[in-house]
Amino acid sequence: MSEYIGLDVSKEETSYCIMDKDGKILARGKVDSDPQGIFEMLKEKTLCPERIVLETGTLSSWLTEGLQERGMPVSCVCARRANAIMKLNPNKTDDNDAQMLADMARTGFYCEVTIKSPKARKRRCLLKARSQLLSQRRDLDNTMRGLLASFGFRLPKGAGKLPERVRFVLAEREDLELIFIPLLEAREACFKAFKKLDDLLMQAAKNSKTCALLMTAPGVGPVTALTFVATIDDPERFAKARAAGAYAGLTTRRYQSGEMDYTGRISKQGDNLLRAALYEAANVLLTRARKSHPLKSWGLRLKKKKSAKKAKVAVARKLAVILLAMWRTGEAFRWPQEQEAKA
Numbered sequence: 001m002s003e004y005i006g007l008d009v010s011k012e013e014t015s016y017c018i019m020d021k022d023g024k025i026l027a028r029g030k031v032d033s034d035p036q037g038i039f040e041m042l043k044e045k046t047l048c049p050e051r052i053v054l055e056t057g058t059l060s061s062w063l064t065e066g067l068q069e070r071g072m073p074v075s076c077v078c079a080r081r082a083n084a085i086m087k088l089n090p091n092k093t094d095d096n097d098a099q100m101l102a103d104m105a106r107t108g109f110y111c112e113v114t115i116k117s118p119k120a121r122k123r124r125c126l127l128k129a130r131s132q133l134l135s136q137r138r139d140l141d142n143t144m145r146g147l148l149a150s151f152g153f154r155l156p157k158g159a160g161k162l163p164e165r166v167r168f169v170l171a172e173r174e175d176l177e178l179i180f181i182p183l184l185e186a187r188e189a190c191f192k193a194f195k196k197l198d199d200l201l202m203q204a205a206k207n208s209k210t211c212a213l214l215m216t217a218p219g220v221g222p223v224t225a226l227t228f229v230a231t232i233d234d235p236e237r238f239a240k241a242r243a244a245g246a247y248a249g250l251t252t253r254r255y256q257s258g259e260m261d262y263t264g265r266i267s268k269q270g271d272n273l274l275r276a277a278l279y280e281a282a283n284v285l286l287t288r289a290r291k292s293h294p295l296k297s298w299g300l301r302l303k304k305k306k307s308a309k310k311a312k313v314a315v316a317r318k319l320a321v322i323l324l325a326m327w328r329t330g331e332a333f334r335w336p337q338e339q340e341a342k343a
Contacts, residue, residue, distance in 0.1 A: 002020070002050035004051050004052075004106040005017070005046065005049055005052045005105065006053050006103070008055070008094045009055065010033065011059070014030065016031060016045075017098035017099040017101070019105075023106060028099070029041075030094075035063055038067060050073065052072055053102070054074065055076070055082050060076050061076075064115050075105070076115055082104065082110065085104065085109070086100050114237055123229070126204065128273065130194065133193050137190045141159050141162055144162070145162075210327060212225075217319065218289040219283070220281050227274055227277040231271050241321050242321050244320040244321050247270050248275050248278060249270035250266055250270070278316040282313070282316040282319055285299070286303065292336070299311045302314055
């Protein structure tokens with residue numbers, strides 16, 4: 001008898017629901033959110049699990065990997081699409097969500113997502129930690145600028161000499177030292193921690209042959225290359241290279257119904273880190289790259305016709321497709337002069 005299991009995962013406990021092929025509920029309950037605990041429950045409650053479904057979330061990669069290592073047929077599904085189905089149920093409970101997931105496993109009406117490898121997850125952890133520290137330092141800078149502006153001290157732009165400028169102001173206003181010295185110390189500690197993670201990132205990019213290959217493209221540095229490699233993980237996961245642009249959320253939305261048919265802004269459905277890195281790479285290509293290239297020329301023409309932001313988004317989408325094609329073929333970025341020389 002085939003059995004279908006839905007797992008609604010939370011931080012401490014996981015609600016489960018077990019169905020047969022006809023939709024009859026065989027068992028339901030809760031278990032600790034741990035691969036071994038869930039595996040023991042499955043051994044006790046089921047005979048022949050056909051499919052196990054859980055949503056994407058904080059613990060999903062760990063649980064999916066742990067259950068797969070124990071021989072369980074687990075599928076991790078897109079939480080956004082699963083949530084759209086679960087909204088059909090008027091009562092929102094963990095038990096009902098587990099039942100809906102089990103029904104999705106039984107009918108096959110779900111969108112499975114790819115679980116990244118441990119190496120890719122570690123790289124993304126490094127990228128996110130570095131980004132968080134950079135954001136915190138920026139917030140501290142803006143906080144000090146705003147507070148000093150309320151006393152009439154308007155500091156110029158630039159983060160390089162900000163601590164010296166703040167200390168120069170404190171020399172005139174000693175009554176503010178008790179407030180701003182802790183902020184300066186926190187900024188210094190944040191910068192040191194950021195520098196350590198930045199060095200780790202640079203070393204990881206340096207030791208990766210794939211990153212070295214991707215960095216031959218204009219505008220692509222160590223951060224963009226490592227972000228692309230860590231997010232895509234497997235270059236063969238897409239049927240076509242142009243799917244990389246849609247995966248990063250850089251393709252436009254479309255709404256078609258009857259006589260109405262129009263396209264809107266980009267979907268922004270992919271990973272924020274990857275999308276921001278590609279956008280920054282496109283900005284560098286259009287504003288700083290000195291060599292001429294058809295991609296740059298096309299982006300500059302689009303900039304005059306539309307706007308700078310739309311041109312950068314379009315170039316970022318094309319750059320994602322090019323990087324994935326480079327990764328697949330192992331070929332470095334092609335410059336027109338080099339192609340002519342080879343010809």
